[in-house]
Amino acid sequence: MTSEYRIKQLSIFAPNTPGTLAEIAKIFLDNEVNISAFCIAEANNFGVVRAVVDKPDAVFAAFEKKNYLLKFTDVVAVKMSDVPGGLYDVASKFGAAGLNIEYAYASRSTTTPTLVVYVSNTNISLEAAVEKILASGLVLVRAAEMRI
Amino acid sequence: MAYYNEKIETLPRAELEKLQYQEMKVLVERLYANSVFYHDKMKAAGVLPSDIKSIADIAKLPTMKKTDLRNNYPDKLVCCPKEDLVRYHVSSGTTGKPTVVAYTKNDVELWAEAVARSLVSCGLGRGDVLQVAYGYGLFTGGLGLHYGGEKMGTTVIPASTGNSERQIELILDLETTAVACTPSYFIHLIDVAKKMDVDIAKDTKLRTAILGAEPWSESMRQYIHEQSGVVAHNIFGTSEISGPMFTDCGELNGMHICGDIAYTEILDPETGEVLPPGEKGELTMTILKKEAIPMIRYRIGDITSILEGDCPCGRTSPRIDRLQGRVDDMLVIRGINVFPSAVEHALLRVPELTSHFMLEITRTGPLDDMLVKVELKPDAMTDSINGLIGLQSRVERTLRDALNVSAKVELCPPNSLPRFEGKAKRVMDHRVF
């Protein structure tokens, strides 16, 4: 089943004002949500906070209630070796499989380092991408494992 | 009945302008001789009646404003014998003193003539039943529509405002075909009808609405049509020029301002210069045959433009566009006149945005900066930074095209901008002049 590797990432619209990140973090805290992977992408006076968390659905509703603008995006998480060349191994195999990494960020929430990746090829479904990644010999983290 | 007064309504434009010039000349001569107020005003401007040699010379005449009426409260501007007055209307002043307008028999006649022509242009005729749900009293709406309706031969129901269930009962029982009221009250009536299980389109004969006295939009016109099958016409007028007078015709594309009754100009609100058709500015009117309180080049304070081209309905009188805000709300950004209402209209074209926005004006050195904060709809969110930046630049382009001045755009989450009850205060001008 390739769908068990589908990880629901939260993408939260964040106005570029002091205190916004603290407010977002407080909502995670108040809902007892643990963050497994996290990054901020910034643009012209706004940002997008991306996070993989253990209770995505519950916290999505909590953010909506507070008038946050957010969206689920499907991503995958690839295990990396904790040695020099770990990232190269992952990136080169994605390249060889024709998968385009739109953005990626690292996480240490599982026992090994993990790279959260958003694949942006419009003509490749997430299922097909997962198959290609597994076929390349890389190890993907299951959604359930990310939540531990 | 296509026209109420076919000859004058379809008079070729050149003849109409000749007529306007003749009327204007008579008016100016009369005022210079009889009105202390206007005599002094002309003297101060250095203009004599003999200087008005063509229609274009009207631009030499001094303009009038609401303050002129207020400062001459209650009746110092009346320039006919007092016993010739047949009516007063009084507008409640939202700011300061109220203003009084007075009418001779001919003034009331002329006003009714304008309304009668307008109602016919909306498709009404004998056999129609017009329910006037404007206030009757000191306000000009009720009696204005009433006299016009009777003059052109409809059956008028003086329902006045309020008691909405009774309004619906009257519409059903007296087979009302047209209602005149404010746009917000008409939308309220649609809701009341629904609650009473009355389907306006199926259960009533109501097909036309004449709406005015407050700002409204094309999207409200569409909403009304979808909800009730009623075609809503826009009516324009203020008490200073008599009352509600002019409507859009069956084309629903601009309000015809009867040329033999009123001379319309659009002025640059800053310089007072006359602007050509198509350009937005301050609506200014001269009522050519008013007797009791003549109004010459009265600056109404509403922003609109004269529409270019001929109307397919055959009426030769100029048309003005839907009112787009008040001069008082105008901002001057880097020398360009910007109306918050124009920002609102432009933002309507971006489907990802709600209708809420804020304008912040700052000045760095000699340059003004305008920041427009816009609110995203919940489903406009995307994980793609490029998508969001693209949206931001699209809004900036839309604003620049509409305003002729560039603005920075800030995207804001839903419900994050202030909501206003009553008049919205969307502008924060931080400039120090």
Ligand SMILES: [Zn+2]
């Ligand atoms: Zn027309």
